[in-house]
Amino acid sequence: MTWLITGGAGYIGAHVVRALRAAGEGAVVYDDLSTGIAERLPDDVPLVVGSTLDGRRLREVLTRHTVAGVVHLAAKKQVGESIDRPLLYYRENVEGLRVLLEAVTEARVPHFVFSSSAAVYGMPGTELVTEETPCAPMSPYGETKLAGEWLVRATGRATGLSTACLRYFNVAGAARPELADVGVSNLIPMVFEKLTENAPPRIFGDDYPTPDGTCVRDYIHVVDLADAHVAAARALTASPGRDLTLNVGRGEGVSVREMIDHINAVTGYARPPLTTPRRPGDPARVVASADRIAAELGWKARHDVQDMITSAWEGWVRLHPEAARV
Structure with a gap:
């Protein structure tokens, strides 16, 4: 069957496309x-350039390619930017999703996988976050992802659309250097950028209630995340009418300071970090329980932090060869 992947030319999307193809699925x-x-x-793989706000174009693509399922990744995703530009985030992430779901239901596409985020949880007060942990997002970005989940589930209940909402945690790594994350909004490329500039990596706040005072996150390799999307897609096609909400993480917390130490070890740099004030919207600790996705999909992360940093560094050096000259 053919899947439409919105945002499929992005960092995560390109990995999902390749994982679907490797699993024998068609992709647009x-x-x-x-x-x-x-x-x-x-x-x-056909590429159609268009906005999710363009319902007519979406309907044409869904019909022309006989699409049987959608994996929706297209979204704005920077927490800080969402605080400064909430209207942009609600337009792109919520209205864009509404227009897409309208096109999906009109075209009678039966399956829909929505890429959500751990940002829906906000600052949970638990060691491990389960899917039942109350959602209290701390940024407009997180709010739009939670509203997106509500919209996806409501559409499924009303129309019979099979749905899966995947709440993924901090994504890193690459399947191959040319697919690496070229942005610098996530921790690992942010540290790479500073090292390349001969500047100290930054820690945004070291006074959090965590063992070393820095934020603790659950990091997931992008290859594992792509495999989770494939597993969800196959689960929906095997059992029509399902409604899944699943964490995608490793269940292991790594602090910002620990991650910088790992990065220094992999890259050969040895620059101590510089602590700066906290950023708005950053919770102290968010670490997943991955029990439900293991039970529902038989999925489990296979790559560790070392794999993530090593593969991400290979991609960074490909684009910034001067970074390898320690």
């Missing part, structure tokens, strides 16, 4: 290329 990519890169895609 729909991307506005605002952050996506067309060269990330295999030559035989």
Whole structure:
């Protein structure tokens, strides 16, 4: 069957496309290329350039390619930017999703996988976050992802659309260097950027209620995340009418300071970090319980932090060869 992957030319999306293809599924990519890169895609995967706000174009693509399922990744995703520009985030992430779901139901597409985020939880007061942990997002970005889940589930109940909402945690790594994250909004590339500039990596606040005072996160390799999307897609096709909400993480917390130490070890740099004030919207600790996704999909993360940093560094050096000259 053919899956439409919105945002499929992005960092995560390109990995999902390749994982679906490796699993024998057909793929069509729909991307506005605002952050996506067309060269990330295999030559035989069609790319349609368009916005999720364009319902007519979406309906044409769904019909022309006989799409049987959608994996929706297209979204704005920077927490800080969402605080400064909430209207942009609600338009792109919520209205764009509404328009897409309208096109999906009109075209009678039966399956829908929504890429949500751990940001829906906000600052949970538990050691491990389960899918039943109350959601209290701390940023407009997190709010739009939670509202997106509500919209997806409501559409499923009303129309019979099979749905899966995947709440993924901190994504890192790459399947191959040319697919690496080229942005610098996530911790690992942010540290790489500072090292390349011969500057100290930054820690945003070291006074959190955690063992070393820095934020603790659950990091997931992008290859494992892509495999989780494939597992969810197959679960929906095998059992129509399902409604899944699943964490995608490793269940292991790593602090910002620990991650910087790991990065220094992999890259050969040895620069101590510089502590700066906290950023708004950053919770102290968010670590997943991955029990439900293991039970529902038989999925478990296979890659560790070392794999994530090593593969991400190979991609960074490909784009910034001067970084390898320690």
